[in-house]
Amino acid sequence: MNLEHYSISIHFARTLVAAANRHGLDPQPLLRHAGLNEQMLENPGLRITPDQLSRMMQAMWQQSDDEFMCMGSRPSRHGVFTLMAKQAVRCRNLRQVYHHLQHFYNLVAEAINLELEITEDEVRFYMDLTDPSQDPDNILREFLLLLWHRFPSWLIGQLVPLKSVSVNFAEPVNQAEHRLMYPCRVDYNQSRCALVFGTELLDEPVVQTPRTLSAYLRRAPLDWFKRQAYYQTYTRRVMDFFEQNQNLAEASMEHVAEALHLTTRTLRRKLGEEGTSFQALKDEVRRDAAIHYLSQPAIPISQISQQLGFSEPNAFTRAFKNWTGVSPSLYRRS
Secondary structure: OOHHHOOEEOHHHHHHHHHHHHOOOOOHHHHHHHOOOHHHHOOOOOEEOHHHHHHHHHHHHHHHOOOOOOOOOOOOOOOHHHHHHHHHOOOOEHHHHHHHHHHHHHHHOOOEEEEEEEOOOEEEEEEEEOOHHHOOOOHHHHHHHHHHHHHHHHHHOOOOOEEEEEOOOOOOOOHHHHHHHOOOEEEOOOOOEEEEEEHHHOOOEOOOOHHHHHHHHHHOOHHHHOOOOOOOHHHHHHHHHHHHOOOHHHOOHHHHHHHOOOOHHHHHHHHHHOOOOHHHHHHHHHHHHHHHHHOOOOOOHHHHHHHOOOOOHHHHHHHHHHHHOOOHHHHHHO
């Protein structure tokens, strides 16, 4: 089961629409470009695909001509990130990339201030908004922190292992999404927003080229929303099993425990110590897969039900409604 298509809370689509409304933009083109509608926004428990959020953000960039999505004190013109990236891909190593990020955006973007602090064993990349009141839902800060981690990681061809992410706002309603956005713990109510990581990768060379960057930019921002979830040891091993095996219908706890060389009792206990359960993890994977498949009209709901391991379509309907608040057929019609 390929988890690349994991689902995302509709909270992010709702905040983009709210920002568009605050600044007198028409949100309807954003929704149409993403295959969404106002009815879907009314259900805060609904989830969408990464592709839908990516297309919605692209439409927001184009309509507002602002890569900060009308959430900064001053706009950052559409194309600024591309200009920065074309210079960053020519940096020698990760250290130069972060120095370049700091210098470039401090020079061209009045809405943010970046600061790079390197000690003997730790790197702190700080970000401050000049007017946080323009970002009432915190989405600009969440998005930029994600970007400052994902793009440098892509440049060196490996994930920069974060120690923590600090944010200067309270734990939000979409806090559960942070586990998917940042592969580390998140510290709330801090004085500044920051990425914190070790110095061991600072001299890693940039391995991407202007040619690979062109393809990367054509996909943006989709690649930034791919799953890089932070899980504890046994939770991660179970999720890895789901990712590497295509048949969810046969993914029983006994089957997974045997593959991990554990007894079912030990696996159940380890997952309990990590605050989850086998069924909760399986349901999370099935929910995300269902949302992905339902966005493809050619796949019958009965086939989706069978592929996800439900004994009958009615059982799938009950489960999906419990996950999202709507039935599979209503989600597809919406």
